[in-house]
Amino acid sequence: MPRQATVPPGASPDPLDRLFHALADRTRRKLLAQLALRPAKVTDLARPFRMSLPAVSKHLRILEEAGLISRTVDGRVHRMTLTGEPLRQVEIWLDPFRSYWEETLTSLGTDLAKHPRRGRLKAR
Amino acid sequence: MPRQATVPPGASPDPLDRLFHALADRTRRKLLAQLALRPAKVTDLARPFRMSLPAVSKHLRILEEAGLISRTVDGRVHRMTLTGEPLRQVEIWLDPFRSYWEETLTSLGTDLAKHPRRGRLKAR
DNA sequence: GGAATATTAAACTAAATGGTTAAGTATGTT
């Protein structure tokens, strides 16, 4: 029997897929945390990592395509800047669930429902 | 020269990696949205999808391993339930960035900073 | 013009993803 095509070739360019996928990597989250402090050029962003420059370059592209960062090329330097909007999209996606887990927590007697957290940004 | 191992074999079991990765799939997000309404058994969850039962079963396992759902086996029926906590972890990760994009938005004159949204949960 | 610098592009690779079908494993039902 002629084995059937397993996956439709033009698969999901779903923006939330791309967004969450971009966030599903430690390196990329660290890059975002760094960029939250200030814009930076590629070399500076790459320095802390034990991986090649092209590897970081690729990660940056994934973040860029997810809309999480933008790039301004100035001569040979590419300056990357965090873009808030997509994270807001995450927040918006998350929002309908919020009441759910706040309920869950309060029903457990743990009254963190009025979110008193809000710490300093730390690379993870 | 002996080509070097490309990727460390015991790669990232980072919980946030697993969490965001679990969310980076439309099908899985739909499953979560469904489970936010009420717990459900596997067959019922699978019904709306145009994919095989084992495929859905795998998605559920990924959600389960990310901690997003839990399973109670009752006879041959597996009842899945949404677990709020990991979504709270997303929120916590997101939090340090919040001021950033709220700032960005207000500085653009778009005063949505006091988040007046909060819609009904809708499968996406 | 030529060398150094900043960065991407190309070609390769091992492993993971997301799907498939077919086979197993319990548990109910008759």
Add this chain to the structure above:
DNA sequence: AACATACTTAACCATTTAGTTTAATATTCC
């Protein structure tokens, strides 16, 4: 006992991922 139901497991497959190294492309500096 036999059959149906509700699943998971196994084996397979194409595509994508995340890294590598080497090469190419601009730009700046001397």
